[in-house]
Amino acid sequence: MENHPPARYERAVRQAQADGRVPALAVALHRADREPWVFTVGDSGNSDHPLGADTRFRIGSITKTFTAVLVMQCRDDGLLGLDDPIAKHLQVPAHGDATVRRLLSHTAGFQREPYGDIWDTLRSPGDDEVLAQLDRAERVLPNGRRYHYSNLGFAVLGQLVAKLRGGTWAELVTERVIEPLGLRATTLQPPAQSAVGYVVDDFSDAARPEPRTDLGGVSPAGQLWSTAGDMATWGAFLADPASADPQGRVLAAATLDEMRFPATVTHEALWLDGFGLGLIIEPQGRFVTHVGHDGAMPGFRASAYGRRGGEGVPAGLGCAVLGSSGGSRVINELAHDLLRLAVELDPAEVRPWRIAPPAPQEYRSILGPWYSEGSPVVFSWHGGALQARLPDVAADVPPSMFEPVAGQPDVLRTVSGREAGELLRLTRDESGRVVRMHWATYRVTRVQDGFDGGAASDGGFDA
Known part of the structure; x- marks a missing residue:
């Protein structure tokens, strides 16, 4: 060696x-x-x-x-x-x-x-x-x-x-x-x-x-x-x-x-x-x-x-x-x-990355960037599990990992990482696409908004 x-x-x-x-x-x-x-x-x-x-x-x-x-x-x-x-x-x-x-x-x-x-x-x-x-x-x-x-x-x-x-x-x-x-x-x-x-x-x-x-x-x-x-x-x-x-x-x-x-x-x-x-x-x-x-x-x-x-x-x-x-x-x-x-x-061998099956259909509309509490959070599917990561933290910080809650198809439990133990609840539109989530009761949306639900990009300051 x-x-x-x-x-x-x-x-x-x-x-x-x-x-x-x-x-x-x-x-x-x-x-x-x-x-x-x-x-x-x-x-x-x-x-x-x-x-x-x-x-x-x-x-x-x-x-x-x-x-x-x-x-x-x-x-x-x-x-x-x-x-x-x-x-x-x-x-x-x-x-x-x-x-x-x-x-x-x-x-x-x-x-x-x-x-x-x-x-x-x-x-x-x-x-x-x-x-x-x-x-x-x-x-x-x-x-x-x-x-x-x-x-x-x-x-x-x-x-x-x-x-x-x-x-x-x-x-x-x-x-x-x-x-x-x-x-x-x-x-x-x-x-x-x-x-x-x-x-x-x-x-x-x-x-x-x-x-x-x-x-x-x-x-x-x-x-x-x-x-x-x-x-x-x-x-x-x-x-x-x-x-x-x-x-x-x-x-x-x-x-x-x-x-x-x-x-x-x-x-x-x-x-x-x-x-x-x-x-x-x-x-x-x-x-x-x-x-x-x-x-x-x-x-x-x-x-x-x-x-x-x-x-x-x-x-x-x-x-x-x-x-x-x-x-x-x-x-x-x-x-x-x-x-x-x-x-x-004598570190462990580096395993090559390999193509894996895609995320299950019911979770694909979750993947990508979202916002919660005014800050970005990215959801992804790796290693056969849904996970979430804050993009502005160091790469070696472990992500949050989720597992489905039995009997509740649109509810997952955070099993490790940030907010461990808390629920992630999914809200879908008529087509079944996830359009909003709640994680530890905080609203998670595709666009950055305030706690009143208004989009940050709309401003609202009356000059």
Whole structure:
């Protein structure tokens, strides 16, 4: 390939491992049009299993994205509503007014960890304890006030899906997410080929192995182990489920769209990232985002993201970076660097334009320039759908897309872009030609007019 992308990727990984002083680093890039690229550098610390593509690392809070998918499966199956208070489904001694949506977006105000100094004792509460001890946990912020990250919140969500489905969170995440996507190297417990996690001394080249902990009832927030290859596939699924899960076995693509919409920013003054429903959204410039999650556990850091939007982005582009150092932030930064490099060095192929069938007869009289609120708007038919675009905005701004409303032949719904959710109503003359429209109730006409219906070209100023 031109620019030899794998060599550039490899150098970036080697540099990050050296700069970050990470004992073992495993990286993978996934995309629908290429074989997966996997690379490792360093030492696993496991004398029986040298570092390789099958080495397992703790992925920490990336686990939360799996729990979020389980919650949204329950919503899609009618078992809960996102605005349900948890007390509707769980018996809790306190904080029962917290809603599912607020817990998913870290805006319920729950304290960060369950009751007790679990990172001193390295003992996590059991499933029943997580709920029984809620009255001993603080609501550190008012409900809905602002973003505050909470492992406790996701522990509660894990118990919620277990109650609604029957069984345990561990059983559900395996049966309903891991197995359907073929993530065979993703497990609840570390297998024999797992890396050793370290705390690396800041002032020497020494490193101390960290203890392995079982999170018990907090497992829905950070228990899983995996490989870089599996997590790159997971990042691709979160960003582009149509390529990673085309049959929608795990979750409908529309539901993942909903999860990716920002519910909150993480800092009120620095809008550098946001949180959707269980997903981190990292803006990368105009209409480009990385969606996924980071993870940190004693001795480990991890990142898994997929890239959406922008020119040259291949379908199903995901990246994972897993490292055996609990204190090295280069692990998290590298995932974003590699996603950008993948598009820069090896963009998706440019597909040739081809002649396609014309617009349906009932929509042909819509096509072309119109006016609304005194400004031009152009309607067109591309890719088998009606769309609208303001001609004076940048070409990379996504158009509004429309779909017919069942049972109403002259009504369409805006499904994306400007005025998403609003109706477009068509008015026809005796010949069936569309002569006027109403979009979000605003009149749309072929000639520029005022709100009183008079043509702008007529003037009306009395000199």
